[in-house]
Amino acid sequence: MASVRFDNVTKKFGEFVAVHDFNLEIRDKEFLVLLGPSGCGKTTTMRMVAGLEEATTGDIYINSERINDVLPKYRDVAMVFQSYALYPHLSVEDNIGYPLKIRKVPPEEYKRRIGEVARRVELDTMLKRLPKELSGGQRQRVALARAIVRTPRVFLMDEPLSNLDAKLRTQMRAELKHLQHELQVTTIYVTHDQIEAMTLAHRVAVMNRGVIEQLGTPREIYNDPRTLFVAGFIGSPAMNLIPGEVKDGVFASAGLRVGGAGRISIARAVLGVRPEDVHAASAEDPDVNLVASIYSVELTGENTLVSLQLGGRLMTLRADKNFAGQIDQRLGVRIETDRMFLFDAETERRVDF
Structure with missing residues (x-):
């Protein structure tokens, strides 16, 4: 031993x-x-x-x-x-x-x-x-x-x-x-x-x-x-990492707004959220965090990976295997705020809130 x-x-x-x-x-x-x-x-x-x-x-x-x-x-x-x-x-x-x-x-x-x-x-x-x-x-x-x-x-x-x-x-x-x-x-x-x-x-x-x-x-x-x-590095598909700004606990970037980060403010921040913690919703839903166009739809068997255009990058969510969305369709997105992470882009360390 x-x-x-x-x-x-x-x-x-x-x-x-x-x-x-x-x-x-x-x-x-x-x-x-x-x-x-x-x-x-x-x-x-x-x-x-x-x-x-x-x-x-x-x-x-x-x-x-x-x-x-x-x-x-x-x-x-x-x-x-x-x-x-x-x-x-x-x-x-x-x-x-x-x-x-x-x-x-x-x-x-x-x-x-x-x-x-x-x-x-x-x-x-x-x-x-x-x-x-x-x-x-x-x-x-x-x-x-x-x-x-x-x-x-x-x-x-x-x-x-x-x-x-x-x-x-x-x-x-x-x-x-x-x-x-x-x-x-x-x-x-x-x-x-x-x-x-x-x-x-x-x-x-x-x-x-x-x-x-x-x-x-x-x-x-x-x-x-x-x-x-x-x-x-950990996760397949990888965690969504979206650069932006946090002001008074609200993260904002290219049409995405997510609250729930206490009262913190970070000039250069990165929002991290895993695809399984991002949920599809109606584009008309007033409570969504984002409305964006579908870039691709990939059926993996047990579920469907949906990529959305967010500024110059893609955001991925894991939807039900029966998801029927089409490319270029507008889709609403809700993020589980208790499963999101915030990182300081300067230090690359996580910021707890």
Whole structure:
């Protein structure tokens, strides 16, 4: 069992700071997702745990052991890569068993452990196949099995599902979540996909420019974004972020007026509201916050995404699956004021009201 801790860790590549003064404790048995766009430092952070990158300053611990100077092979971590990294000339069995072979595990135990892990990831009937004879999902299972068979203290997963198609990603997410629950191994998972983060994590660390913008459970991150970056990054479709002005608690921008913000005034503000908290209404309704033209209508199955023209940008609402509006039709909009957010455009921090 293992916890992982970063104490004031900074990683530089020349003059470029990839990770800045990073502090984080990952609890024993926790599934922690590092989430953010390309270049935010999430993979570099994970590679420092693996020993594939050295911290420029600061300390990294597994349990109470400082591991900065410990060789990668002695850290007792297992890494699953985006590219699977399978040996093409070895069978599924030999790929899974390679870490055991390196450790000179006795033959009987070698066979037993491979058999147990292969059954767990449903590869027990494919042990004699070569990687080229497998689908993408099956290859990813081989990579997972190779990590699992070592029974490490920590799993490190670097965007392991990004090469799979949408259907397989959904299936593998469920399998990964169940496996981690079953194995109870501390897991650090890196992704730019916020759906993966929301569905897999116990906690999410949203990273931007080498620092953690917000740390919390998926529900906290979604329902309580503390910065403009987190608000815009989490959610599919994304949160509506509309620049404007707040005066005496009323937000105004390009025909949109929304009250309910107490008595605050912000010269440069951004209103944030999720599509599910924006509701269609009659254009003749006097209580609507906005009347605008429909730009597009997209049926997604369970509901309909409606985009409206608002100044030079679009505003999206999530309507009923039977919504019958047409492009260019005028539509009224009501916003749930108790579900809206206001951000200071200068500091990009949320303003509570």
